[in-house]
Amino acid sequence: MSSRREVWRNAVAWMTGVGAALALAGWVLAPMLGRGMLQVRFFDIGQGDAILVTTPAGGHIVVDGGPDGSLLHKLGPVLPLWDRTIELVVLTHPHADHLVGLVELARRYRIKQVLASEDSAATPEYRALEAELARQHIPLLIARGGAVQQLEPRLELRVLYPPAGNPASANPNDASVVLQLVYADAEVLLTGDLEAAAQNALPAAWLASDLLKVAHHGSSDALNLEILGKIKPAVAVISVGENSYGHPSRRVLRALERIPALVLTTQEDGDITATTRGYAWRVHSAHSGILTP
Secondary structure, three states: OOOOOOOOOOOOOOOOOOOOOOOOOOOOHHHHHHHOOOEEEOOOOOOOOEEEEOOOOOOEEEEEOOOOOHHHHHHHHHHOOOOEOEEEEEOOOOOHHHHHHHHHHHHHEOOEEEEOOOOOOOOOOHHHHHHHHHHHOOOEEEEEOOEEEEOOOOOOEEEEEOOOOOOOOOHHHHHHOOOEEEEEEEEEEEEEOOOOHHHOOOOOHHOOOOEOOHHHHHHOOHHHHHHHHHOOOOOEEOOOOOOOOOOOOOHHHHHHHHOOOOEEEHHHHHEEEEEEEEEEEEEEEEEOOOEOO
């Protein structure tokens, strides 16, 4: 096996502490996909989150699975028939609109490992996922803020939240796993449903990001204006569908536009795909075509 394809080495656990290395199982990458581009797809799956990251060397990371089986229908056209491996699945928190699609994903695809918050409520949906992971002996790892992994040349994965020792919260949103992917000079920040007050605990040194997945479907509690000023996104994506909650909030939309950021929603723009070679992001909307931030 060539060193070019052995991008993530064998390891045993996710480590804690700022600057600590993340330890993930190795993956075998698809050389045909090694085009030097990082791609992030925000799927239009209704009121929920489902994100597919494809790394420059062809590895796949799924962040959340949406509220139903829509994720499988989205993955079918974009993943090759011969590539049924997901190197990493991240469950940001155990609400059904982020979790349900992961159960069937685990049954249909080969998942190397799952990363989740320690504060995961014992909902029926979460128990179903736990049971499927146990049946297949898929490692379930606990996310620790401050951990970092060099995935590939120039590509780094950082866990910003929850911090180690984070007290259990009555609100699962505030235990959301927050990730940042950094590819050379391009960053994407994925915030789960972390609400505004809890965002104060995010490490300031890791906030600046060109591409932001807005927390909690753009709800009124999704933005901490001080933190947003440190992120300074050029593109802000809101994953949202038909809902009775008033998502996305007009206040949130106005705050993002004042940055100014190009604001896209999956409800209006369909699947949103952002691609970078390590500098500027190229953004494509299923409904609007190529967009320039």
